Amino acid sequence: MSEQLALLPGYLTAHLQLTLLALLSSAAVSLPLGVAVTRVRWLEQPALGVAGVIQTIPSLALLAVMVPLLAALGLQSIGFLPAFIGLTLYGVLPMLRNTVTGIAGVDPAIREAARAVGMTPAQQLRRVELPLAMPVIVAGIRTATVWTVGIATLSTPVGATSLGNYIFSGLQTRNSTAVLVGCVAAAALAMLLDGLVRALETGVRTRRRRRVAVVVAAMAALYLYTGLTLAAPLLSRSGRPVTIGAKTFTEQYILAHLLGQWVERETGRPTTQRQSLGSMVAFNALAAGDIDVYVDYSGTLWANEMGRQTVGMDRATVLAEVRTFLADAHGIRVAATLGFENAYAVAMRARDADAMRLTRLSDLTPLAPGLSMGGDYEFFSRPEWVAIRDTYGLAFGEQRTMDPALMYQAVAQGAVDLISAFTTDGRISAFDLRVLEDDRAAIPPYDALILVSARLARDWPDVLVALARLDGAIDVDTMRRMNLDVDERGADPITVAADFLSGLSRARPAGETR
Amino acid sequence: MIELQYLTKRYGNQVAVRDLSLTVDEGELLVLLGGSGSGKTTTLKMINRLIEPSAGSVLVDGRDVAELAPHDLRRRIGYAFQQVGLFPHMTVAENIGITPALLGWTEDKLRRRVDELLALVELDPDETRDRRPDQLSGGQQQRVGVARALAARPRLMLLDEPFGALDPLTRHRLQESFVRIRRELGLTAVFVTHDMVEALVLGDRIAVLQAGRLVQVGTPRTLMREPANDYVRQLLDTPRREAQLVESLLAREGL
Numbered sequence A: 001m002s003e004q005l006a007l008l009p010g011y012l013t014a015h016l017q018l019t020l021l022a023l024l025s026s027a028a029v030s031l032p033l034g035v036a037v038t039r040v041r042w043l044e045q046p047a048l049g050v051a052g053v054i055q056t057i058p059s060l061a062l063l064a065v066m067v068p069l070l071a072a073l074g075l076q077s078i079g080f081l082p083a084f085i086g087l088t089l090y091g092v093l094p095m096l097r098n099t100v101t102g103i104a105g106v107d108p109a110i111r112e113a114a115r116a117v118g119m120t121p122a123q124q125l126r127r128v129e130l131p132l133a134m135p136v137i138v139a140g141i142r143t144a145t146v147w148t149v150g151i152a153t154l155s156t157p158v159g160a161t162s163l164g165n166y167i168f169s170g171l172q173t174r175n176s177t178a179v180l181v182g183c184v185a186a187a188a189l190a191m192l193l194d195g196l197v198r199a200l201e202t203g204v205r206t207r208r209r210r211r212v213a214v215v216v217a218a219m220a221a222l223y224l225y226t227g228l229t230l231a232a233p234l235l236s237r238s239g240r241p242v243t244i245g246a247k248t249f250t251e252q253y254i255l256a257h258l259l260g261q262w263v264e265r266e267t268g269r270p271t272t273q274r275q276s277l278g279s280m281v282a283f284n285a286l287a288a289g290d291i292d293v294y295v296d297y298s299g300t301l302w303a304n305e306m307g308r309q310t311v312g313m314d315r316a317t318v319l320a321e322v323r324t325f326l327a328d329a330h331g332i333r334v335a336a337t338l339g340f341e342n343a344y345a346v347a348m349r350a351r352d353a354d355a356m357r358l359t360r361l362s363d364l365t366p367l368a369p370g371l372s373m374g375g376d377y378e379f380f381s382r383p384e385w386v387a388i389r390d391t392y393g394l395a396f397g398e399q400r401t402m403d404p405a406l407m408y409q410a411v412a413q414g415a416v417d418l419i420s421a422f423t424t425d426g427r428i429s430a431f432d433l434r435v436l437e438d439d440r441a442a443i444p445p446y447d448a449l450i451l452v453s454a455r456l457a458r459d460w461p462d463v464l465v466a467l468a469r470l471d472g473a474i475d476v477d478t479m480r481r482m483n484l485d486v487d488e489r490g491a492d493p494i495t496v497a498a499d500f501l502s503g504l505s506r507a508r509p510a511g512e513t514r
Numbered sequence B: 001m002i003e004l005q006y007l008t009k010r011y012g013n014q015v016a017v018r019d020l021s022l023t024v025d026e027g028e029l030l031v032l033l034g035g036s037g038s039g040k041t042t043t044l045k046m047i048n049r050l051i052e053p054s055a056g057s058v059l060v061d062g063r064d065v066a067e068l069a070p071h072d073l074r075r076r077i078g079y080a081f082q083q084v085g086l087f088p089h090m091t092v093a094e095n096i097g098i099t100p101a102l103l104g105w106t107e108d109k110l111r112r113r114v115d116e117l118l119a120l121v122e123l124d125p126d127e128t129r130d131r132r133p134d135q136l137s138g139g140q141q142q143r144v145g146v147a148r149a150l151a152a153r154p155r156l157m158l159l160d161e162p163f164g165a166l167d168p169l170t171r172h173r174l175q176e177s178f179v180r181i182r183r184e185l186g187l188t189a190v191f192v193t194h195d196m197v198e199a200l201v202l203g204d205r206i207a208v209l210q211a212g213r214l215v216q217v218g219t220p221r222t223l224m225r226e227p228a229n230d231y232v233r234q235l236l237d238t239p240r241r242e243a244q245l246v247e248s249l250l251a252r253e254g255l
Ligand SMILES: Nc1ncnc2c1ncn2[C@@H]1O[C@H](COP(=O)(O)OP(=O)(O)OP(=O)(O)O)[C@@H](O)[C@H]1O
Pocket: B011, B014, B015, B016, B034, B035, B036, B037, B038, B039, B040, B041, B042, B043, B082
């Protein structure tokens, strides 16, 4: 709990930055547009139509689609910008619709009276139409506020820190405390902001100067805080922190914290985490320099980034080719190989494997039509699966996509017969599963590599040197144990990483590590 | 002061006002009289450009209003609506003071003017000043509407049944004070009413509209003596008929 709460200021601040700025720009777009629409009638259908269509896109998809879109435009595609733009678009509809409805709803007789007493069109708007439409407009702003705070939790996968980091990593590492902290904090923030907007509106309507002043001051303070916290990294002399990425599984969270703590300890540089990134997002972010460091696996890069499908490659060859490719195509450096492999594998209950006399994937081919296979979100669309399927001619009776955190339970309970697994997953032994041998080497080797951006290698050689010292530091058993500690024993990735590093420093004399 | 020249207003196929020509002299009060839907409000609103005519033109002080900025024109013309049309989000004082405020009067001058007008329309300034329109009765709202029209001391006023919602006694008193200030200030006014007595009491001249056409215009006396048609005769005869009705009712009751 206390480790989780320690993250709260950072996550909450980031969430607040995203939400407040997105709301501000939603309002800056939709309020003038709403007014324009009531003046130029033909604008109404297209404007509300586009806003409505945006709204029908599932929020996670809307945020995710910003990544390739911004990348195509050559802009920062990971982190704050895609989340900010996605949230801004999402907030437009409720504000726009209510502005239009609110203004259109003003009694035509009152409108005529406004003209009759000698108001110019601008005065009619400011003195009569807007004040009378205000309750409806504010209702739209409140809706947008609550939505934006909620949807901002989905910015985590596009690389923007938010309270969603609690939820995504909590779900992944089965840490219900983290999930709860994230949800409660988001709900509380939504209520606070909604309450402020409501208080402002009633204050203005009932003309309570004091109340309006208090609310305006509170809002100004929030925006000031947002501005200062956004500007702080730009102004501070210690400069940008080293940004460490993590994909969406337990091992990645542990390693990201481990690398972060290691860099801070060895170089004294501040670090920050960008967690729960999609696999492609993480690589692209590193290539673009939006993150500085993350751990990826030689086989993943081999298949995804290099598009290679050759079967039967050995570990050293793959590693050498990946290194060359990364350096040549993206300027990315491999700082170290951690010392373990985390391969995709196919696992099943040991009991079933014995009963069916299965040890190798080759043995599976004739039985596959009668079996069901579960895979994580990516698995069935990954080249590794294609390679396995084609090499062994596998055609399962049923294929099911499921959350990686639940797959092990599913196979253990017999809901599916086989699952895609990772060889470092501690749950393979904990759930008494067996990994079937890839006897025809359909899957490439998966050495865990510390990748660093070209910029890190250039600007911070000390970090590169420190990371290089982790070469061979983690063997597969250690990684399995750490994963199991988090997945099944409820340990926190931060603690697990810290424990590992303290063991490491005990093993090495201080003089050697400095 | 006001000249309407061949004014026509069409709504699709329907003609609300047809080929209307009229002159209102400086300091004169012209009553527009006519049945429901005869085009009185439409005519009034074409004078301050709340409605743009389909054809014809309006001259105020010799200038075609189509060439003036609408808001400037309207600030110089007091307008009292048939449906009152007070701003619901403003207090009574703010409603009355709106045109002077737009003209940039000082706070102080404005406040004194508001109180003066409230007293004129027989509302207690201290009690009503800070109320919202929905806290007033229909008749009180109507009086605030008249006060708003008077606020910026316009020389020209357009009044659309301004006393329609008042009880007969209040109406009578307000008519008298209206006659008084009109004389004092030399106001020119176009005044729409259904009430024949009101028309006879207030009007220097009366213009009778029938289905969008001007049937006759002249002093009450002329209209009584030489009505242009049956409709005008019947209209002008209403007060007398009503009086006779009352007489005969009283007689039947044996009083
Ligand atoms: N916006 C409009 N669209 C179509 N027809 C209209 C419109 N406004 C007025 N009319 C029509 O024009 C005619 C004249 O209307 P106007 O309001 O001038 O009548 P009025 O003499 O003021 O009647 P009343 O004594 O009932 O107030 C009516 O037949 C009315 O239905």
